[in-house]
Amino acid sequence: MTPRLTPDAQQAYKEVLETFPAILHPDKTARIDWLVGLQMAQKGVAEGDREMVITAARFISRPSSKARYDKMMGIGETRETVKTGYQTLEGYYRRPREVKRWPPVVAKTTKPASEMKILAFCASDRKEGNSDMLVSEAARGATDAGAALLDKIYLPDLNIKHCQNFYMQRDIVGVWEIDPDMAFNYCDYSCGFKGLKEKGTCTLDDDMPEVYEKIKAADAIIFGFPIINGWEGEVVTGFQERWQRYTGCVITDRAGEGRRAMVIGTWGTGDIQAYDNIVEVVINRLNTFKYNVVEAISACGFAGLLSGLDGDGKGIIKRYPEEMKKAYLAGRNLVTGEFGS
Numbered sequence: 001m002t003p004r005l006t007p008d009a010q011q012a013y014k015e016v017l018e019t020f021p022a023i024l025h026p027d028k029t030a031r032i033d034w035l036v037g038l039q040m041a042q043k044g045v046a047e048g049d050r051e052m053v054i055t056a057a058r059f060i061s062r063p064s065s066k067a068r069y070d071k072m073m074g075i076g077e078t079r080e081t082v083k084t085g086y087q088t089l090e091g092y093y094r095r096p097r098e099v100k101r102w103p104p105v106v107a108k109t110t111k112p113a114s115e116m117k118i119l120a121f122c123a124s125d126r127k128e129g130n131s132d133m134l135v136s137e138a139a140r141g142a143t144d145a146g147a148a149l150l151d152k153i154y155l156p157d158l159n160i161k162h163c164q165n166f167y168m169q170r171d172i173v174g175v176w177e178i179d180p181d182m183a184f185n186y187c188d189y190s191c192g193f194k195g196l197k198e199k200g201t202c203t204l205d206d207d208m209p210e211v212y213e214k215i216k217a218a219d220a221i222i223f224g225f226p227i228i229n230g231w232e233g234e235v236v237t238g239f240q241e242r243w244q245r246y247t248g249c250v251i252t253d254r255a256g257e258g259r260r261a262m263v264i265g266t267w268g269t270g271d272i273q274a275y276d277n278i279v280e281v282v283i284n285r286l287n288t289f290k291y292n293v294v295e296a297i298s299a300c301g302f303a304g305l306l307s308g309l310d311g312d313g314k315g316i317i318k319r320y321p322e323e324m325k326k327a328y329l330a331g332r333n334l335v336t337g338e339f340g341s
Ligand SMILES: Cc1cc2nc3c(=O)[nH]c(=O)nc-3n(C[C@H](O)[C@H](O)[C@H](O)COP(=O)(O)O)c2cc1C
Pocket: 124, 125, 126, 129, 130, 131, 132, 225, 226, 227, 228, 229, 230, 231, 266, 267, 268, 269, 302, 303, 307, 308, 315
């Protein structure tokens, strides 16, 4: 039911809806109406006000919309403060930089840290940038606890090709059962596929088979990436899609089962929640690979005049030891199962 709104609230509602594409309006309207109605019932009032509309809008929006709703409420960083970080070096160095360690999963490891091997991934194009430094710091936490670092893989350096197979294996097997002479192959790049128990090999000539051997050898992985245009970027999705399709296609014993993982997402805006939903996307993908993601880190503030670097061209986060320590402790927990503080 459409709630009754004050004129102010109606104006705010209009502004909120304008930020969404028209095709989404019916869905957004239904949710906002419901949430405003709940707030009215809770407060026992007959009309919804501006704040209720904005609260409802926050609830149904991506976390990166926070600045917009803060502005509507007249709170948060002013345009002026943000601008100085882009106009003067002094303002740039003063901009907030923050690392957030998500509440970790405290779960025992299956073996002692000294017997664990870790593999680190960095998806940023910038070596020694902020994602890279946080990944290294987490790896240092893990190796200080006794684990061995197998490798740090820079995803942009890999040759990862696009898998073009579009048959489901169980369908092909079904077809062969109906007609064994059916003359189409499972995939142009598949060699030796005979059925779900004998999957053969993938001959798409790229680095995935070699990387997968390392993934298999590692008890835990650290996966760091920067936010690009509001999402995790094609380097991450391209790699993870290939990983998923590769394992589904040729592997009978998948590597993720029982292994642990840590995800690190970094971005430019100074809002530490802004892209937690994207960090969640990456966590969920590793979860589908059967990893137990026990640690996650968000890190923000890597924008402005020097685009998140310092005067030496390195990730500015290295100047914030207290923030770096959070990645270190998370890396430790990855291989010890101890929360750390
Ligand atoms: C092409 C491009 C797009 C970006 N898009 C966003 C964005 O949508 N939101 C944001 O907060 N930061 C954005 N950033 C900033 C990066 O996420 C930020 O600088 C990140 O921490 C870089 O990581 P690195 O230091 O590991 O290279 C973008 C940076 C680049 C180069």
